[in-house]
Amino acid sequence: MSGIGSVIIRSEGGEGSGGESFHAPGPADFDLPAIGGGHDTFSMFGQDFVAGVTKPMLQIVLAGVLVFVFFYLASRKRAMVPGKLQFVGEEAYGFARNSLGRDIIGSHDFARFVPYLFTLFFFILLNNLFATIPFIQFPTFSRSGMVYGLALLSWVIYNAVGIRKHGFLGYLKLQCVPSGIGGPMLLLLVPLEFMSNILVRPVTLALRLFCNMFAGHLLLILFALGGEYLIVEMGGAYAPVGVLAWVLFALVAFLEILIQFLQAYVFVLLNAMYIQGALADEH
Amino acid sequence: MDGNLNMIGYGLAAIGPGVGIGLIFAAYISGVARQPEAQSRLQSIAILGFALAEALAIIGIALAFVL
Numbered sequence: 001m002s003g004i005g006s007v008i009i010r011s012e013g014g015e016g017s018g019g020e021s022f023h024a025p026g027p028a029d030f031d032l033p034a035i036g037g038g039h040d041t042f043s044m045f046g047q048d049f050v051a052g053v054t055k056p057m058l059q060i061v062l063a064g065v066l067v068f069v070f071f072y073l074a075s076r077k078r079a080m081v082p083g084k085l086q087f088v089g090e091e092a093y094g095f096a097r098n099s100l101g102r103d104i105i106g107s108h109d110f111a112r113f114v115p116y117l118f119t120l121f122f123f124i125l126l127n128n129l130f131a132t133i134p135f136i137q138f139p140t141f142s143r144s145g146m147v148y149g150l151a152l153l154s155w156v157i158y159n160a161v162g163i164r165k166h167g168f169l170g171y172l173k174l175q176c177v178p179s180g181i182g183g184p185m186l187l188l189l190v191p192l193e194f195m196s197n198i199l200v201r202p203v204t205l206a207l208r209l210f211c212n213m214f215a216g217h218l219l220l221i222l223f224a225l226g227g228e229y230l231i232v233e234m235g236g237a238y239a240p241v242g243v244l245a246w247v248l249f250a251l252v253a254f255l256e257i258l259i260q261f262l263q264a265y266v267f268v269l270l271n272a273m274y275i276q277g278a279l280a281d282e283h
Numbered sequence: 284m285d286g287n288l289n290m291i292g293y294g295l296a297a298i299g300p301g302v303g304i305g306l307i308f309a310a311y312i313s314g315v316a317r318q319p320e321a322q323s324r325l326q327s328i329a330i331l332g333f334a335l336a337e338a339l340a341i342i343g344i345a346l347a348f349v350l
Contacts, residue, residue, distance in 0.1 A: 099323075103327060204341075207342060207345055208337065208341050211344050211345055215344055269330060269331065
């Protein structure tokens, strides 16, 4: 605490080598400029947007292309005894098919959802790993708009699946009326279940992925910039603290790789669970 | 130093999900210790519970920046 206090006194007094005060990173650091500097703005939904292509837009397209190319190459020469590439592709497919599809949705009708779940998992995983891959180092889904698209897609899919199987009213009854409860408790529970199962689900689904990527990247920016400030601007006795910050940066970066995998897994797991819930028969 | 009271509020709000996630994984570990063959089944349940408890912390961090 006293260290933080003396930072302020020093930077206010301007006796440090640079004399520049430290600006903590914030959400504004995620507003990347358009590539090539687009200056045309247009307004939509009461907000001003810059017309142009930004880095996360390129990344999301790149991820789609890379996932397609990898699995196309892995499955192009299908041999009885798989080569290295085919083996990796099959292991990846088997993981998504078995642990995300079959174990959650059930062996009866999981097969038609496997392409969606499988693609979604590797697409999200690659987009998350962009935060760690050198020279890219920006998680695509730390821009919330990217995630809302995926959440909308999953919302449409699980509702459409449920409505197709049970009919509109039957599906609403399945999602909103908990079984085994009768009488006046239903007045309380039906609106709650409707809120939680139909309205809030896509929001939490999107926010979970977005905020994990956002918070992780923000933490890394803080460690990197804070360490740099301590070493370069403060110097002297503060420099070892800056080195410590960089060590922590490396450790947190490894933790981030774990979180990136886990969030891709959780997103697809919840997708599969919502589909399973929409398909479930009434008890 | 600039700062925001929101961040202290978020720190306090993260205690609840922290305790919750700890309890979920404690139950998962003791479940696997008693019955190792149930691991694959327990794992997805544990991760689901983790994701749901974590959602509270996540909503907190979103609101800390928005409010």
